[in-house]
Amino acid sequence: xxxxxxxxxxxxxxxxxxxxxxxxxxxxxxxxxxxxxxxxxxxxxxxxxxxxxxxxxxxxxxxxxxxxxxxxxxxxxxxxxxxxxxxxxxxxxxxxxxxxxxxxxxxxxxxxxxxx
Numbered sequence: 001x002x003x004x005x006x007x008x009x010x011x012x013x014x015x016x017x018x019x020x021x022x023x024x025x026x027x028x029x030x031x032x033x034x035x036x037x038x039x040x041x042x043x044x045x046x047x048x049x050x051x052x053x054x055x056x057x058x059x060x061x062x063x064x065x066x067x068x069x070x071x072x073x074x075x076x077x078x079x080x081x082x083x084x085x086x087x088x089x090x091x092x093x094x095x096x097x098x099x100x101x102x103x104x105x106x107x108x109x110x111x112x113x114x115x116x
Contacts, residue, residue: 001036003077003079004052005022006077007052007071007075007076007077008021008022008025008026009022010074010075010076010077011075014075030048031048036053036054036057037057039051039052039053039057040053040057040058040062040066043066044062044065044066052071054079054114055068055070055114055116056113056114056115057114058114059114081115083098083101083102084098085098
């Protein structure tokens, strides 16, 4: 998706990869899935040689079936997940959820599931 293309652009700007790196990668793409879980499943089942996914999507259930290679921080695009209360509804419960997510325990839980 979008983050993958941004990372490939960053890699293409690095002489170690070469200016045509994104084009070389994209020339080998045989399918694009609707969501990242489908990418992981295709790799896990051997229906794809490789895929670019979030670290949080390589769950314990698939770790033994796939090999992972990290993207260097300087070439990685960090996904951002905003959190906000909607107008109307149960404002107190919404705020309690936000407070829980932003608390030390909430952040620890997110990190345990691959979010950094």
